[in-house]
Amino acid sequence: MPGTRGPVPVPVQNGDRDLTLQILEAVDENASVKTSETFPNASQTEVKAALDRLASRQMIEYETDDSEEVVLTGEGQQIVDEGSHEFKVWDAVRKAGRMSLKDQALATPSAKVGQGNAFKLKWIKKDGDSLIPLTDSVTDTTREVLQYVAEHRALQNPRDLKDLRKRTLVTTQKIITYDARKGPRWARDIPVEVTDLTADMLADGSWKTANFKPYNFKALGEQSQGVGALHPLNKVREEFRKIFFNLGFTEMPTGRFVDTGFWNFDALFVPQQHPARDMQDTFYVSDPPEAGPPGPDPEADAALNAMEEEDRDEEDSDPPTRPTQQPTKHLDYAQYYANVRATHQDGAFGSIGYRYPYNDAEPRRLVLRTHTTAVSTYCLHRLAANPRPAKYFSIDRVFRNETVDATHLAEFHQVEGVIADYGLTLGGLQGFLRRFFKKMGLVGLKFKPAYNPYTEPSMEVFAYHRGLGKLVEIGNSGMFRPEMLLAMGLPEDLRVYGFGLSLERPTMIKYGVNNIRELLGHKVDLGFIEGNAAVRLDKA
Amino acid sequence: MPTIGVNKADLYKELGKEYTRDEFDELCFEFGIELDEDTTGVEEPAQLKIEIPANRYDMLCFEGIAMNLNVFLGRQSMPNYTLKSPPSGQLETVTVSKDTAGIRQYFSCAVLRNITFTKARYESFIALQDKLHQNLARQRTLVAIGTHDLDTIQGPFTYEALPPDQIKFAPLNQTKEMTGSEMMAFYDKDKHLSRFLPIIRDSPVYPIIYDANRTVLSMPPIINSNHSKITLDTKNVFIDITATDKTKLEIVNHIIVTMFSQYCEEPFTVEPVKIVSDHNGETRETPDLTPRATQASAAYINSVCGLAESRESLCDLLKRMCYHAKPSTTDDDILEVDVPVTRADVLHQADIMEDCAIAYGFNNLPRNFPTTRAATAAALPINKLADIVRLESAMAGWAEVMPLTLCSHDENYAWLNKPDDNKAVRLANPKTAEYQIVRTSLLPGLLKTIRENRRHAVPMRIFEVSDVAFKDPALERRSRNERHFAACWYGKSAGFEQVHGLLDRVMLMLKAAFVTREDGLEGAAGVAGARYWIEGCEDPTYLSGHAAAIYLQLGGRKEAQRIGTFGILHPTVLKRFELPFPASTLELNVEVFL
Secondary structure (H helix, E strand, C coil): CCCCCCCCCHHHHHHHCEEHHHHHHHHHHHCEHHHHHHCCCCCHHHHHHHHHHHHCCCCEEEEEEEEEEECCHHHHHHHHCCHHHHHHHHHHHHHHHCCEEECCCCCCCCHHHHHHHHHHHCCCCEECCCCCCCCCCCCCCCHHHHHHHHHCCCCCCCHHHHHHHHHCCEEEEEEEEEEEEEEECCCCCCCCEECCCCCHHHCCCCCCCCEEECCCCCCCCCCCCCEEEECHHHHHHHHHHHEEEEEEEECCCCCCEEEHHHHHHHCCCCCCCHHHHHCCCEEEEECCCCCCCCCCCCHHHHHHHHHHHHHHHHCCCCCCCCCCCCCCCCCCHHHHHHHHHHHCCCCCCCCCCCCCCCCHHHHHCEEEECCHHHHHHHHHHCCCCCCEEHHHEEEEECCCCCCCEEEEEEEEEEEEEEEEEEECCCCHHHHHHHHHCCCCCCCCCEEECCCEEEEEEEEEEEECCCCCCCCEEEEEEECCCHHHHHCCCCCCCCEEEEEECCCHHHHHHHHCCCCCHHCCCCCCCCCHHHHHCCCCCCCC | CEEEEEEEHHHHHHHHCCCCCHHHHHHHHHHHHCCECCCEEEECCEEEEEEEECCCHHHCHCCCCCCCHHCCCCCCCCCCCEECCCCCCCCEEEEEEEEHCCCCCCCEEEEEEEEEECHHHHHHHHHHHHHHHHHCCCCCEEEEEEEEHHCCCCEEEEEEEEEECCCCCECCCCCCCCCHHHHHHCCCCCCCCHHHHHCCCCCCCCCEECCCCCCCCEECCEEEECCCCCCCCCEEEEEEEECCCCCCCCHHHHHHHHHHHHHHCCCEEEEEEEEEEHHHHHCCEECCCCEEEEEEEHHHHHHHHHHCCHHHHHHHHCCCCEEEEECCCCCCCEEEEEECCCCCCCCHHHHHHHHHHHHCCHHHCCCCCCHHHHHHHCCCHHHHHHHHHHHHHHHCCCECCCCEEECCCCHHHHHHCCCCCCCEEEECCCCCCCCCCEECCHHHHHHHHHCCCCCCCCEEEEEEEEEEECCCCCCCCCEEEEEEEEEEECCCCHHHHHHHHHHHHHHCCCCCEEECCHHHHHHCCCCCEEEEEEEECCCCCCEEEEEEEEEEEEECCCCCCCEEEEEEEEEEHHHCCCCCCEEEEEEEEEECCC
């Protein structure tokens, strides 16, 4: 819509002549100009735009007048032109002197109406099977009433409206008319205006005398900013990463969508008959058919080494809580596998185990990782070569063979952290989580005992949600089971916290997204991506 | 997690208190179960739907929930379950045939004497068996339970395995006798039972339990006989349990008899049964209700919980979690702990420690912030690199999208005019055809995103920096991820120069200099930085003559590698993805810049 938006109103053209100029002329000649009368053919939008253009410069002032007018229908116009139906019947009968009821002229629907009315008005009467006139002259009131409407677009007697409308002779329409007159800065011509400050104006000094076009402060600024945008979920992910880095965590190498039953389940002391390992819950891989035996992942090791190398220099001046320069133990993967197997089947490391016949095919099955804890497990086992305090985190994609609905997708992102240290306590995990979640504005944490095959104790983390007025679950946490850690060869007094949450759930809660498919996947609205505000987790 | 529905009024009566919703919520929260729903006003009589942790088989019924909460609240002590022989002194006997070894070799048994069922107790008894079958027994594959009116059958009993056609009896709630094979056909369409049939269907022999008169008790794990079925009036219950898993066999026996022996004339007594199973060394009397004696270190419990409780006080805490515990008289750190047979979830002293913490109250534990100092806080190198590409692309005016990793085979290959290169990881059990493989290209996701946003103004400029996966037989996981960068321009004109310009921009930010192909091939003698060039290529995804391959030469190296392609999408590709306007795409491997 030109002329109604933006800082510089665009001139509106009306045919050959500028409507703005026509209005100026009209206002100049008349104290008050009613636009609907003066410019009956101009569209209301164009009139309004032209008036605004002048009003914004205070050259004119105007008021808006909403009113209703009565207009003739086609039938009504015909009556104005030719006379009413009853008049036409009377006229025909009068001219003929006597007219048979079977006459063709009386067969039309309008003639039938006219005949009835003419009877009522006692203009004609029946005589046998013919009509004869009762009078020589009549007053056609209907026509007169409608003639008044044609001239005045209103009824002389407003009470007639209902009846005439019913007879479909008139109808009403809403009209907006503007009453314009001279304003405080009246001028016959629009002064030359400049739309913007230019380099030339600065150079020749004309800016001092220039007449700047007024700015429309009710409109938005330029909207096509050529914007790029980051995905809202990745913006939240970035906030989480910053929190982790601030708390001294190292990012784990999670570049393995496909993992083995061993790392994803068995090494985590998840029994082989656990429901999570069902086909309904886990995506198994058909090709490639089978994993290799557990062993080092050179790519992951290279990434971890590179990151740990970054801080090697600082060790001398600021030693960590335990010396890291212990001789590095060789990681014996065959022994690790044997330990895991024994812990499940026969019990070991102070555990009676699950006591079921361990199936060596299960750890060789390839799966799409169901959690990034598979990677944490790898990193914790690697720690056994040189046991020391460590803080690791990851945020990456995991897969569940779920039936897709508003809260479930077959893939989502898991946020996971682990802390390994000597002498860790359960209250320490609570204290850590309190600080962690406070950084995203979640306070009043409560911890509920829960069950998880690889952590004991296990705690569900709840926070009070002001909007919902109740405690909501915000994550899971626990201390990894000795069965898992001791099988890795970690020392008995090195305890490990684990905690996790999905990236999607807090994002959905925070931004009021009800359907996960509006947040992740190809059905996400690009407008949502482009218009989503910056993520400030600490701001409620 | 299993959800158990219990009668609200009965439970509150059992707990000796009319709880408000908040009060009961809180009790559940502290104990570690969850009140899912209160059906007051929805259903008569009102039920409480309570979620139970998956390893607490002793809470899968009303009796177990009431008992555990009452012990936790200190309203009762853990019952002492005892074995009691029948007045005759003669135990019932079941002889296990070695033929069962091939199909379902483990057998366990028990008798509940002089039990009084009410409607509620009877229903709970049946429901518990269902819950056990579903959860611990993994849909009867591992364990199956049969219960019988002992007064309708006559010991000694035998557990055998016979060819299906030699088995004939009237199954539960049927009057007509059927052979094993006929039953397979009869129950094939049964909503409830059909899913269990495959457990034995193709076996040459089916498991079968007979009494002394060759009356069938049951054909586990499918169905009991109609003859021996229990009713509200049953006084003496004979419980048969068959299994392929020895440990779970006994857990199931323990749970059933401990939960329901309270309704026996002499509460908490169970009549053992003699099992003769010499061929596999399983001859014994079942059940064995002796608590498992173990030890826990007070220092360990205190250390993990951050407490300094005396051994006596730790023992008091454990009492509320159904243990019987006392300080050792020979070691001043050790607690002698008896784990009741109901607590099959207790494997390690870590479990005992957790129960101390629950009894103490998770939310009463002293909190502190751990002082752990790790040697490093660092971002993963590939993520740092990817973030550079992401930020530069967004700053260049492109919008980041996040499609899914899984896609259909067609989307990844045929729709891009690509033959299957046998590099994609295939899924074995997807629920829909939408998820057949792990993508090897980011393009399908970008094009689907455009398709779903067709009503958005054009041009659309989108990008993604994320992982694809390839098979890799040399690796333990037989596959590897690769970080890719891809972008798509979609508008009324194809925008080849647009994606080309984005490539140049990102390359500039990664300090790779643009050279011509000829300069590149001439070699990089004396050149310190990376260099890239593009050359026309034929790629079926792109319109012929409108595609280019991207070559990268890392600093000082002579050889160059092809890292990606870009071009105007072939109109057939556009058609497949239902895109009416032209588009250009770019995709390259960013890991080479690591």
